Amino acid sequence: MKTTANSPAVARVTFLSVVCVGMLLPMYLLVVNTFKSQQEILANPFTINFDTATFEHLANAWTNPDFNILKGYAITLALVAGVNALSIGVCAPAAYVLARTPKALSRVILFFFIAGMFIPTQVILVPVIFVLRSLGLMGTLPGLILFMTATTVPFTLFVFYGYIRMLPRALDEAAAIDGAGKLYTLWRIILPLMRPIIATVFILNSLSVWNDFASPQMILGPGSGIYTVTTGVYAAVGQYSTDYTKVFPTLLLAVIPILAIFIVMQRHVMSGLAAGAVKG
Amino acid sequence: MEPRTSLRLRGWRNAGVSVGMVVPAVLVYVALLVVPVGYAFYYSFTEYNGFPTRVPEFIGLENYQTVFSSDDMTGTMVTTGVIAVIGALVVNLAALGLALLLQKPNRFNTFGRVVMFYPHVLSALVVGFLWQAILGPQGVVNTMLEKVGSDSLPFLSDPNWALWSMIFVIAWALFGVQLILYLAGLQAVSTDLLEAARIDGASRWQTFRSVTWPSLAPTVTAAIITSGISLLKTYDVVVSLTGGGPAGSTKTLAYQILAVSFPERDIGVASAQAVLLILAAAVLAITVLVIRRRAENDAESIG
Numbered sequence: 326m327k328t329t330a331n332s333p334a335v336a337r338v339t340f341l342s343v344v345c346v347g348m349l350l351p352m353y354l355l356v357v358n359t360f361k362s363q364q365e366i367l368a369n370p371f372t373i374n375f376d377t378a379t380f381e382h383l384a385n386a387w388t389n390p391d392f393n394i395l396k397g398y399a400i401t402l403a404l405v406a407g408v409n410a411l412s413i414g415v416c417a418p419a420a421y422v423l424a425r426t427p428k429a430l431s432r433v434i435l436f437f438f439i440a441g442m443f444i445p446t447q448v449i450l451v452p453v454i455f456v457l458r459s460l461g462l463m464g465t466l467p468g469l470i471l472f473m474t475a476t477t478v479p480f481t482l483f484v485f486y487g488y489i490r491m492l493p494r495a496l497d498e499a500a501a502i503d504g505a506g507k508l509y510t511l512w513r514i515i516l517p518l519m520r521p522i523i524a525t526v527f528i529l530n531s532l533s534v535w536n537d538f539a540s541p542q543m544i545l546g547p548g549s550g551i552y553t554v555t556t557g558v559y560a561a562v563g564q565y566s567t568d569y570t571k572v573f574p575t576l577l578l579a580v581i582p583i584l585a586i587f588i589v590m591q592r593h594v595m596s597g598l599a600a601g602a603v604k605g
Numbered sequence: 606m607e608p609r610t611s612l613r614l615r616g617w618r619n620a621g622v623s624v625g626m627v628v629p630a631v632l633v634y635v636a637l638l639v640v641p642v643g644y645a646f647y648y649s650f651t652e653y654n655g656f657p658t659r660v661p662e663f664i665g666l667e668n669y670q671t672v673f674s675s676d677d678m679t680g681t682m683v684t685t686g687v688i689a690v691i692g693a694l695v696v697n698l699a700a701l702g703l704a705l706l707l708q709k710p711n712r713f714n715t716f717g718r719v720v721m722f723y724p725h726v727l728s729a730l731v732v733g734f735l736w737q738a739i740l741g742p743q744g745v746v747n748t749m750l751e752k753v754g755s756d757s758l759p760f761l762s763d764p765n766w767a768l769w770s771m772i773f774v775i776a777w778a779l780f781g782v783q784l785i786l787y788l789a790g791l792q793a794v795s796t797d798l799l800e801a802a803r804i805d806g807a808s809r810w811q812t813f814r815s816v817t818w819p820s821l822a823p824t825v826t827a828a829i830i831t832s833g834i835s836l837l838k839t840y841d842v843v844v845s846l847t848g849g850g851p852a853g854s855t856k857t858l859a860y861q862i863l864a865v866s867f868p869e870r871d872i873g874v875a876s877a878q879a880v881l882l883i884l885a886a887a888v889l890a891i892t893v894l895v896i897r898r899r900a901e902n903d904a905e906s907i908g
Binding site: 337338340341344345347348349351352354355358367368370371411414415416418419421422423426434438441443444445446447448449450451452453455456457458460471472474475476478479482506507508511532535536537538539542543554555558559562563566567569572573576579580583584586587591594595598599600 | 619622623626627629630631633634636637638639640641642643644645648655657703706707713716717718719720721722723724725726727728729730731734735736737738739741743745748749777782785786788789834837838840841844845858859862863867872875876878879882883886887890
């Protein structure tokens with residue numbers, strides 16, 4: 326047996342292990358304290374006694390009258406689906422046309438879109454409210470989908486543009502000779518080739534839509550009665566932040582689906598992020 | 606029909622289709638992003654309470670005077686600036702350092718990357734509530750401190766501590782993203798150059814300084830801009846971790862806009878604050894890009 330454990334390597338592994346423990350500890354606390362009473366949490370936050378562990382608080386969080394969590398999942402999923410469909414639907418044709426018109430005009434249009442990436446979106450929510458109100462969409466799910474789509478358009482369009490530029494023009498020229506129109510070429514030839522970049526964009530946009538709190542909070546508002554996972558968590562936990570039997574179970578229910586999806590797809594999520602960054 | 610006219614007709618039709626394919630994206634983007642930015646600028650020069658029956662009244666720069674003369678509001682700007690600058694520094698240093706340690710692809714490192722990245726898939730609101738339960742006056746840490754007979758620490762209840770606690774929490778949740786960016790950047794560093802440096806007997810630091818760091822420059826730019834802009838608009842964590850307190854010590858500009866000025870129906874002031882934040886984001890992005898361009902020019906003139 327070789328003993329290759331030199332001291333820098335040991336130090337590296339030790340240090341990284343400590344960081345990993347620091348990253349995982351909050352999640353551990355979240356899980357164990359979900360199944361304990363307030364007294365137990367305050368007495369022993371780090372340990373769990375399986376004899377007194379209870380699903381009672383988790384069940385209470387599930388049936389919380391302030392926030393129907395199943396409905397929250399459904400609405401958030403609808404939001405994710407709507408924004409992705411609309412964003413990819415409007416950006417793919419636009420990016421295709423821009424990528425194939427090597428003119429000063431397309432450059433200007435692209436720059437106009439890219440500038441949008443630097444707008445801190447939460448900050449313009451107040452004027453957005455007035456725009457949506459004049460469109461009659463304030464406090465509605467379509468209004469929220471429309472605004473969230475707008476926030477994803479700059480990044481999506483830019484990344485699509487970069488990707489389509491790398492696809493050989495000979496492909497569309499061949500299609501044009503066969504008499505195919507632009508839309509047909511996009512649908513039958515370009516889109517199938519864009520699958521990897523569409524997957525990347527889908528993952529990144531889904532994450533930002535799922536986790537957004539400010540937009541649904543301001544646009545839907547408590548008056549609409551429509552809660553996403555984040556605004557629902559806020560409604561359920563916000564005023565009771567010292568009642569840990571409410572806090573931990575509600576938070577656990579809110580993070581389980583997204584964490585499960587992440588664990589299954591972690592390689593795609595992380596490589597997608599890296600790819601998006603390299604292109605961006 | 607002459608062939609020439611039919612060609613021209615087809616050209617026009619193609620152009621029509623092209624325009625039709627770009628228009629939907631332009632419409633959505635302009636209606637809900639560009640127009641609101643325009644409105645923010647316009648409202649920032651008016652007094653307006655947001656009621657549809659009232660017309661915004663032009664008052665010049667008064668809102669900006671209000672913003673800059675109130676200690677409370679300049680305080681939020683300082684807080685936002687501290688979070689953006691210190692936060693970006695901490696996040697990028699941690700991410701770069703850990704990326705260098707996690708470079709080699711093996712099982713332990715893959716596990717480490719996933720563990721450091723996962724907070725990014727949680728919403729910042731949830732992260733804030735979770736850390737509130739850990740660092741709060743009755744939170745996990747203070748419970749343990751009391752158990753061992755030590756005094757509790759005011760992580761979130763002392764104005765001097767709360768901001769640093771918040772920056773720590775934000776960095777905890779954010780650095781994984783930049784870590785992935787740096788790992789992707791490190792993969793692009795030329796192995797030939799690294800090999801050449803090793804043969805020349807360069808030390809680890811020398812190799813980093815003259816091979817790795819210059820080829821990482823584009824990544825560093827991207828990572829600083831993206832982290833800086835997301836830190837400038839910090840809002841969710843404020844809501845869930847501190848509620849802006851204690852004594853307003855963790856109120857950010859975004860929090861001030863959405864949780865104070867807007868509910869007070871002070872649309873003019875809220876818009877002036879939004880404009881300042883948009884300008885700050887633009888200045889940040891342009892500054893980093895200019896510095897980068899200059900560094901590149903220098904590098905070219907040397908080498």
